Amino acid sequence: xxxxxxxxxxxxxxxxxxxxxxxxxGRIRTPWKTRSECPRNARGSDAxxxxxxxxxxxxxxxxxxTCTHLVVLYFMHEARRDLVVQVSRHSGRRGTFALRSxxxxxxxALSVVRLVGIEGTTLxxxxxxxxxxxxxxxxxxxxxxxxxxxEAVVGWSKNRED
Amino acid sequence: xxxxxxxxxxxxxxxxxxxxxxxxxGRIRTPWKTRSECPRNARGSDAxxxxxxxxxxxxxxxxxxTCTHLVVLYFMHEARRDLVVQVSRHSGRRGTFALRSxxxxxxxALSVVRLVGIEGTTLxxxxxxxxxxxxxxxxxxxxxxxxxxxEAVVGWSKNRED
Numbered sequence: 464x465x466x467x468x469x470x471x472x473x474x475x476x477x478x479x480x481x482x483x484x485x486x487x488x489g490r491i492r493t494p495w496k497t498r499s500e501c502p503r504n505a506r507g508s509d510a511x512x513x514x515x516x517x518x519x520x521x522x523x524x525x526x527x528x529t530c531t532h533l534v535v536l537y538f539m540h541e542a543r544r545d546l547v548v549q550v551s552r553h554s555g556r557r558g559t560f561a562l563r564s565x566x567x568x569x570x571x572a573l574s575v576v577r578l579v580g581i582e583g584t585t586l587x588x589x590x591x592x593x594x595x596x597x598x599x600x601x602x603x604x605x606x607x608x609x610x611x612x613x614e615a616v617v618g619w620s621k622n623r624e625d
Numbered sequence: 626x627x628x629x630x631x632x633x634x635x636x637x638x639x640x641x642x643x644x645x646x647x648x649x650x651g652r653i654r655t656p657w658k659t660r661s662e663c664p665r666n667a668r669g670s671d672a673x674x675x676x677x678x679x680x681x682x683x684x685x686x687x688x689x690x691t692c693t694h695l696v697v698l699y700f701m702h703e704a705r706r707d708l709v710v711q712v713s714r715h716s717g718r719r720g721t722f723a724l725r726s727x728x729x730x731x732x733x734a735l736s737v738v739r740l741v742g743i744e745g746t747t748l749x750x751x752x753x754x755x756x757x758x759x760x761x762x763x764x765x766x767x768x769x770x771x772x773x774x775x776e777a778v779v780g781w782s783k784n785r786e787d
Contacts, residue, residue, distance in 0.1 A: 475681050477648065482760065483700055484643025485731045519637050520730065523709035526723030529780025536698075536733060538645055547685035560764040561688030568682065569647045569762045571698060573735065575772055590771075598644065600731045602722040604779045609752075610737055611775040617766045618691025 471556045473548040477568065487598035489516040489584075491537055495594055502592045503553075512576075512591040514599060516584040524602075528581050532605035533588065535574050538598045539565035554620070561619065575605055633718045635710040639730065649760035651678040651746075653699055657756055664754045665715075674738075674753040676761060678746040686764075690743050694767035695750065697736050700760045701727035716782070723781065737767055 468474060492513040495501045502508040514535065516524065527533070542565035549564055550556045559567050576590035586602070630636060654675040657663045664670040676697065678686070689695070704727035711726055712718045721729050738752035748764070 473684050475684070477681075481646025482649040483647050483702065485645050485647055485733075486640055486706075487644040488730050519639075520709055520722075522635050522637070523721035523729075524723075525710060525718075525720030526781050527720060529782075530723065530778070531780075532774050532777035534735060536731070536735070540645065544648075547682055548687060556687075558687030558689060559685035560682075561686070561692065561766055563765055563768070567685075567763060568650050569698070571647075571733065571763055573696060573698070573765065575774055577774075601729060601733055603725055603735065604723055604782070605774060605777045606725070606779055606782075607775050607777045611773045611777065612694050612737055612767060613769050613773040613775055615694035615767045615769045615773065616692070617768055618693075619688050620691075620766070620768075 469550045471548065471550045472546055474545045475547045477545050485538070485600060487538065488520055489514060489599035491591060491593055491597040491599055493591055493593060493595045498594065501594060508592065509589055511579055511587050511589055514586040514588060514602070516586070516599065518584050521584050524581060524584065527602065530578055530604045533576050533578055534603040534605050534610070535576050535588070535591065535599070536601040537572050537593060538600055539570035539572050540598055542566045542570040544568050544570060557619065571600060631712045633710065633712045634708055636707045637709045639707050647700070647762060649700065649762070650682055651676060651761035653753060653755055653759040653761055655753055655755060655757045660756065663756060670754065671751055673741055673749050673751055676748040676750060676764070678748070678761065680746050683746050686743060686746065689764065692740055692766045695738050695740055696765040696767050696772070697738050697750070697753065697761070698763040699734050699755060700762055701732035701734050702760055704728045704732040706730050706732060719781065733762060
């Protein structure tokens with residue numbers, strides 16, 4: 464994939480083998496079929512998206528309906544994983560760990576979503592910005608006491624999300 | 626491991642194979658060598674912990690020092706993965722996705738940490754509660770604009786973290 468690298472970007476050599484395995488526990492359904500259609504970030508759309516959980520995990524939803532907000536982890540399975548420095552129009556030239564880009568050694572994305580409703584193993588949520596069909600990895604309750612830091616600053620970004 | 630199951634807990638049958646692989650990109654160093662030593666949650670300790678990043682990803686830290694807070698993803702590699710309903714003294718009987726327990730199909734944990742400093746590929750942070758030696762999966766900038774939801778409620782918990 465090295466032909467896709469932009470001026471100023473740096474690729475690293477990834478390890479030869481994975482260290483652990485993950486399960487896709489469901490799929491995320493969104494209105495966006497291509498990367499260019501996706502909103503710039505999770506606050507960029509009020510679209511209600513759905514999370515279709517594999518029924519084998521149905522009982523694990525017990526209590527989730529009491530949460531106003533959830534953390535959703537999903538796998539950006541189409542992203543390359545070897546770039547350590549990336550260049551974009553929005554963010555300039557940055558290290559991968561200073562970005563929320565899907566391109567990273569483990570392309571695990573995180574979105575904080577508002578829970579709209581649950582029907583069976585389908586959750587309706589607001590706050591996702593990923594491609595339709597994205598594999599789901601995890602759902603967690605969002606605890607304001609530990610997860611909300613309104614005063615946090617990303618110095619390079621002027622509060623854009625990148 | 627079924628002998629370890631508690632009254633009221635439910636195990637599911639996990640898929641026969643993993644769907645994707647992940648890399649351990651570093652290790653987290655904390656003062657806690659056993660599970661019982663770990664603080665109850667990430668606000669339970671002001672200990673400065675260190676994140677030792679694999680040097681192959683050093684360039685990916687460019688820009689991270691401008692962040693006051695980071696999202697750290699790590700792998701709870703000692704946790705069983707098949708419980709969909711769990712019972713604990715603190716949380717009662719809950720579905721796995723209503724809990725922050727390490728026991729989940731993909732034992733990927735998330736902590737929001739305050740960045741204290743970076744020296745080479747070692748980050749000093751406050752806000753971790755995991756075992757010493759825990760494998761690191763990812764570091765992300767924390768964007769208050771999308772990640773901070775101070776009004777979020779977990780109805781079953783009375784704002785404890787579980």
